[in-house]
Amino acid sequence: MLKVYAVENLRSGMRVGRDIMDENDQILIGTGTNLTKEMIYGLLDRPIFAVYIEEEETHGEIPGKEHLLDDSYTNCYNEVYDKLSVLFTGLAERGEFNAADLQSIMDEKNFTELSDGAKAVSQIHNMEQSGSYLIHHCLHVGILAGLMAKWLGMSVLDQYNLVIAGLFLDIGKLRVPREILEKQGSLTDSEFEMVKKHAQFGYDMLSQTTMNANQDIMQGVLQHHERCDGSGYPNGLKGDKISKFGKILAILDIYDAMASDRVFAKRKSPFDVFSTLYDDILDGKLDTEYGVLFIKHLCHALNGNWVGLSNGDKGRIVYLDESRVRSLPVVQTAGGEFIDLGQRRDIKVTCILTANEVMG
Incomplete structure (x- = not known):
């Protein structure tokens, strides 16, 4: 029987069930061909999203289920989560910050694995995640920042810095009472004013560390709730007054917050989130270039989910x-x-x- 696989989920040895055509309707890979890694890498570079694969019929089996979770990705994610949790606790409770611990988190192997294209998007959604929502959210934003930096063609140093800013963007919430962060229903005006202070709290906490010397990271953390029309916080900045990192992290923060389960709200469809993001772009709240690029690339990454x-x-x-x-x-x-x-x-x-x- 024929089954459809997103290109990202193809594996070596799969047998092509229908000719794979290029943009000019020329046959790239013919029916009956057993795929190799080289063939799959070639398909990933083209605007081809799905391929018919010939498989033996198995009753009651859900197509594509065998690649839902990647053990190496899950193990790497959990290791980085544990290290980030220790770093957050030390900084929030004792004012301690060890740059070597951050370097361990930012090990090239970790973020090569965690920000690995379409796999990253599927895996952070596929995993059941226990523990602190706050730390999971920051780790998700850091992973998305790694993807976004690659999509933007940033230098290696800027990629590194954007990921770090993403990892720490909400650390200031550790100074907001938990009962407010986890409150069911609407916040009072005073409670919302307290939540809005988290960006400044985070900036103040990081200013006591060696990260204070890196203004890209510091401004990204401080400004991720600023909006291009001046409606954001903490300083009501507009347009060019908001840093590049602040504009990018605003988009990633909204996406993950809405697409993930929170104590006070169920996760939404990514397509509903895209609609919200695009409305905010049209209303002048979010940066057009970064917002449209993020939506288009993430759409591609959702194939196979x-x-x-x-x-x-x-x-x-x-x-x-x-x-x-x-x-x-x-x-x-x-x-x-x-x-x-x-x-x-x-x-x-x-x-x-x-x-x-x-x-x-």
Whole structure:
């Protein structure tokens, strides 16, 4: 039987079920070919999103489930999470900061693994995550910062600095009472004013460390809630007064906060998040260049991810038109049905599913 795989989920040895065509409708890889790593790398460089693979029919098996979790990625993520947790605790409770501990977190192997293209996006959503939401969120933003820096073609040093700014952007929330951060329902005006202080708190905490010498990192942490129209905080900055890192981290912070489960809110569909981001771009709140680039690249990275659908089904994204910011995907359900959500407006993506939710 034929199954559709996102290019990111292809593996060596898979047998091509239909000719893979290039942009000019010329055959790149013919039906019946067993894929090699070199072939897959070549496909990743082209605007090809899904491939038909010939497989033996297995009853009751969910297509694509075998690649939901990557053990090496999960192990690396958990190791970095533990190290970041220790670093946060030392800085927040004792004012201690060891640059060697940060260097261990920023080891090239760690962020080569964690910011590995489409894998990164699928894995941070597929994992069941226990422990501190705050630290998971900062680690997610750091990973997304690594992706964004590559998409922008930043220098290695700027990539490194943007990741660090992402890792620490919300450390100031450790000085906000937990009962406020985890409150169910609306915050009072005074409670919201306290939450808004976290950007300044974070800046003040980091100013006592060696990071104070790096203004890219410091301004990114301080300004990630500033908005281009002046409606943000803590200083109500506008446009060019906001640093490059501040503008980028604002987008990554919003995306992960809305796409992840929080104590007071369930995660949203990434396509609902994209719609919110794009509305904020059109309203002049978020930077247009960085916002549109992020949405387009993340759309590509979502190919192959499993999502919950509003009709109760589970589906895997097999195609998404990246040329349109508000495009909706084609999904393949667990039963093998293909649904174009751009045409079927009665069905919506509700969220990205974890591996346990797909298998449950």
